[in-house]
Amino acid sequence: MEKNDADFSLKETLECGQCFRFEKVAENKYTVISGFRVISVEQVDDSIIFSGDDIAFWRSYFDLNRDYSEIKMRLSREDAIMAEAISFAPGIHILNQAFFETLLSFIISQNNNIPRIRGLIHHLSSNYAQEIQKGIFAFPTAGELAGVSEDDFRQLGFGFRARYLVDAIKKVNEGAFDEEVLRDYPTPVLREKLMTICGVGHKVADCVMLFSLGKTDVFPADVWIQRVMNVLYSPNGETADLQAEASRRFGMDAGFAQQYLFHYGRMKKIGKEG
């Protein structure tokens, strides 16, 4: 099945750091896992070729039903810095990932590096989830993880994040975090609710909201974004309030802006020595 989209790059979208569950099988060809689903997807020019089931789900996952040309126009119209960041990877889409999977993934991401995050998520999946294809595991459900202890997680290498996972799993299993209900919360209320989970601070909450709950106005501020904003937008001193600055500059498009800037800054090593 094919679909055309000139504003989408499969490679840029998967490899810009928002998602941890994909394998590159060839240039512009990937196997992607989300929840209990797996898809083989390839991009040839502007054509996206899906091989697998639930194509409507995957079109939504890759956010192919949104017009990104308007977003990029608004962001870059009076902002040469943003125009440069967008032109570096103009095909980035914000993925619509599964809530529970995103919550645990970004709890795991704290004070960690991307290769190791991917490895830990694979440990979670291969130990506790169903094998949906040969050698390919679903992401475990909260139910499947209900009996896993802090010590079990520590032995798998999660370190100090073990007790955070246990708390998140417990609260989800208690029914306090139903995805469909959460989507209707206003952003500030939703952030506070997510932050009641031990191990979820402001940044992880924002990642969960942006990457899995459709809150495209939030601006997750990690160390890279702090460096990028300070170097590119505030060369004469650090920005006092990063959230206010992002809101003022990018408004309702802050989530998209964040991902363009994050990827650009990380690839260019902006603010890093060397």
Place this chain on the structure above:
DNA sequence: ATCCAGGATCTCC
């Protein structure tokens, strides 16, 4: 060996 990684929490004052 020392530092660092898409931070959050705890512990001081």
Place this chain on the structure above:
DNA sequence: GGAGATCATGGA
């Protein structure tokens, strides 16, 4: 309420 230390682990 804000700065500083601490947290597990593995790769550079």
